[in-house]
Amino acid sequence: MRIDLSGKTALVTGSTQGIGEAIATGLARAGASVGVNGRSDHSVAAAMARIESAAAGGLVAAPGDLATDEGCRRVLSVLPHVDILVNNLGVFGAKPAFEIDDDEWRRYFEVNVLAGIRLTRAYLPGMIAGGWGRVQYIASDSAVVIPAEMIHYGMTKTALLAVSRGFAKEAAGSGVTVNSVIAGPTHTAGVEDFVYQLVDKNLPWEEAQRVFMREHRPQSLLRRLIEPEEIANMVVYLSSTFASATTGGALRVDGGYVDSILP
Template sequence: MDLDLVGKRAFVSGSTQGIGYAVAESLLAEGAAVVVNGRREDRVASAVRKLEAAVPGAAVSGIPADFADPAQVRRLVGSLGEVDILVNNVGVFDVRAFEEISDDEWQRYFDVNVMSGVRLSRHALPGMLTRGWGRIIFVSSESGVDVPAAMTHYGTTKAGVLALGNGLAKLTRGTSVTVNTVLGGPTYSEGVAGAVEDISRAQGVPADQVKSSIEAANQTSLLQRFIEPVEIAGLVTYLASPVSSATNGAALRADGGVLTTTL
């Protein structure tokens, strides 16, 4: 299917690896020009080179910025220019006991997971409305609906992302601009793979065995395995395209059936 993205310009936050990188590659393959982002300049440059090799002739560039630092975000926004597609993907996560999470850590989670989308959407949305077309997609998580006890800070911010996407969609009424949210499930990104390796070393157990035990422990998963980043990217790319014109203000699941509710 031709998703009609040739001539569109996209920005994907947090896209040097994992879901964000897979989204960037998918958008490039559909003909969009893509600006990638990461915290470190060397990682951004490496991602650009990899994407150029993966999608010959692709129009890809990068802007480094740490979304925990509002000053860096202001510099990014000042140099980004107009975009037709904004994918708010950047996020941080870890497993932590609630009583161990400091105020500063809560603030960092909100700055990266929620305020990144606020700041980028505030930049991109007015231009989309003026030009008469645009797509904003938030990459949230099933943890924003079913908040894990050991990741309360993460789940709370992902619930905030859901609310943000819902509210922004109402600003697009009667236009060809849409705002939607993807609820991803447990995904085997580089960050998760790194956590699995850490557990493997700490417990003296092979990484594949750790991964399998985590998959088996997720009793509500219908997929019964980790999701691959490219599987999330497919839904994001569809939502970024003109083909998805009737979908607005929605929270769509790519969770592998982890959530047990019908809505």
């Protein structure tokens, strides 16, 4: 299967590291012109330098804090139209449930949910009018298996499943697909920090990862952390013409973590 996204323009939010950078790299390698987004000009430039060698299509710097109206307007001024929108931006962290105050609940919702809604509201009508488009939300196994140590994060990922399904209905019959991708425990720098919040900080990484999966994510059938490129492979496929009949779905790249046939 050769995926060719030549002539398509994509925006990947939160794409200066981790899963977002891997998705931006995958889309660029497939020929799309990719908007790289982060909060600062510096982080965006650094990510573009890393992605550039793999890019068959072009790269567009699209800095802006998408948790704010101003940041969203800044990105839209650079990319007024896209064919592929990947709402990847998100924050996470462990915190006891009774210590999560109202401001933290709001921050998680604004970053993880509302930022994607803003962009979908901005880009989806143009996709519908043009008869083609792809919108994706990067959700998480935490949407279905709410982690006790970060229920505020799990709440936002559950919300994304509802948001993506709702917007898929709005785009019904238009040639535009809207889906969410349920990512399982994934190996990123941020996750390394998170793992060390839960296991002995003196353990070498490979051992710390094994302890984390055994003690905190024992449901995983993969029994290892997923690499960001493995999430990106699903996103690139969903962005292609090969996935034209897949919409309104929650597709799992979770290493078998969710103990269910359906999400």
